[in-house]
Amino acid sequence: MASILLSGCIPAGAPRYAPYSRPAPQPSRQPAPASDRVSTLPAPPPAWEARPVTADAVQVPSSIYTVESGDSLRRIANKTGAGSEAIARANNLHAPYTIYVGQHLTIPGGRYHRVHAGETGIAIARAYGVPWDQIIAANDLEPPYTLRTGQRILIPGNKPMTVAERAAAFNLDIEDIVTGGEPAAAPHEKPAKPTASPTRVLPATTPVRPPAHMRGDFIWPVRGKILQGYGPGKPGNRNDGITIGVPLNTPVEASASGVVVYVGDQVPSLGGVVILKHGDNYATVYGHVSRILVQRGQSVKQGQVIARSGDTGLADNPELHFEIRKGRDPVNPVSKLPQG
Incomplete structure (x- = not known):
C-alpha cells in the first residue's frame, strides 16, 4: 500500500509530503484507523481507486x-x-x-500514456511512481488540469520501476486531490450537473462540473481560537492553512458556495476531509472532521453545514484544519476571511 501523507505543511528543503507543522509521528502517535473515527455517507471509493491505471506507456523516439x-x-x-x-x-x-x-x-521523444475514460491524474501518477506535479510540469497543464479521454500525456523519467518501487514512490496530498482527482472526460462528454441532495451517489468515474466563477467572498467555517497560523510554524515546518480550536461536533460551514469534489479519510494526517471547489480555480479544504454530511458532486451554499469537527488524523485536540487554495497554490486564509 502506498504511503499517503499530507501536504498541509512542508519542511524547508524537504519533500512536500511531510505531516504538517508537527514532528514526524512516533509509533505511539500513529492516527487511529480513519474508518473507525470518521463517519461518512455511503459512497464509492474515489476515482483513483475505482479506476486504477495500467502503466502501459509507449516509448516514442x-x-x-x-x-x-x-x-x-x-x-x-x-x-x-x-x-x-x-x-x-x-x-x-x-x-x-x-x-x-x-x-x-x-x-x-519520451514515454506517452494514453488516457482512458475515468482515469485521474492521481491514478496515473500512482501507476508510474511519478509525482503528479511533475506530470503537470512536463505537459504544461493549466488549471483546472482536467484530462480528456484519448489524450496522450508525457510521463517524466525513463527508469523502469517495479510495482513495489512505484508504490513506495507514490504519495497522495491535498494538492493532488484538488488538481488531479477528477476523472478524464471524453471530448464531448458533459460533466455531471451538481445536485443539492446528499442522497445521490455519483459514480466515482463520472466527472463533476465545478462552478465557472466564484460568487461573493469567503466566510469563517467555524469560530474559535487560531491554534496555528499560516506559514512557518515549528522549526522546519510550514502550514498551508490555519488550525482552529473548536469543541467536538461543532458544525463546519462551507466558507463559500461551491461543489463538493472530495469527501473521505485517505489523508491519515488530516483524518476526515471535505474539499469544495468554488470557481475561478479556488478550492477550500476542511480537515480533522469526525462526521461528513455531504457527497461528492453535491452543490452547497455558503454557510451550509458540511461536516462536524473532530480530532481525527494527527490532531492534538478537537480542531479544524482549513485551507484556501488558488489552483495548486495555498493562500493565507486570514487574508481572505472577514476581520473581527
Whole structure:
C-alpha cells in the first residue's frame, strides 16, 4: 500500500509530503484507523481507486515528421504515438494549430500514456511512481488540469520501476486531490450537473462540473481560537492553512458556495476531509472532521453545514484544519476571511 501523507505543511528543503507543522509521528502517535473515527455517507471509493491505471506507456523516439496531405495535429499524434499538445509545444504551434504539406515537425521523444475514460491524474501518477506535479510540469497543464479521454500525456523519467518501487514512490496530498482527482472526460462528454441532495451517489468515474466563477467572498467555517497560523510554524515546518480550536461536533460551514469534489479519510494526517471547489480555480479544504454530511458532486451554499469537527488524523485536540487554495497554490486564509 502506498504511503499517503499530507501536504498541509512542508519542511524547508524537504519533500512536500511531510505531516504538517508537527514532528514526524512516533509509533505511539500513529492516527487511529480513519474508518473507525470518521463517519461518512455511503459512497464509492474515489476515482483513483475505482479506476486504477495500467502503466502501459509507449516509448516514442525523437524524430522529424514531414506533414502529408490530409494530416492534422491529432492525426500526426496517432501516427507517431506522441501527444498532440507536446508536438504543438515543440514546434511553437498555437490554436488553431495550422500546419501545411511539406512542413517538418519535431516529434518530442519520451514515454506517452494514453488516457482512458475515468482515469485521474492521481491514478496515473500512482501507476508510474511519478509525482503528479511533475506530470503537470512536463505537459504544461493549466488549471483546472482536467484530462480528456484519448489524450496522450508525457510521463517524466525513463527508469523502469517495479510495482513495489512505484508504490513506495507514490504519495497522495491535498494538492493532488484538488488538481488531479477528477476523472478524464471524453471530448464531448458533459460533466455531471451538481445536485443539492446528499442522497445521490455519483459514480466515482463520472466527472463533476465545478462552478465557472466564484460568487461573493469567503466566510469563517467555524469560530474559535487560531491554534496555528499560516506559514512557518515549528522549526522546519510550514502550514498551508490555519488550525482552529473548536469543541467536538461543532458544525463546519462551507466558507463559500461551491461543489463538493472530495469527501473521505485517505489523508491519515488530516483524518476526515471535505474539499469544495468554488470557481475561478479556488478550492477550500476542511480537515480533522469526525462526521461528513455531504457527497461528492453535491452543490452547497455558503454557510451550509458540511461536516462536524473532530480530532481525527494527527490532531492534538478537537480542531479544524482549513485551507484556501488558488489552483495548486495555498493562500493565507486570514487574508481572505472577514476581520473581527
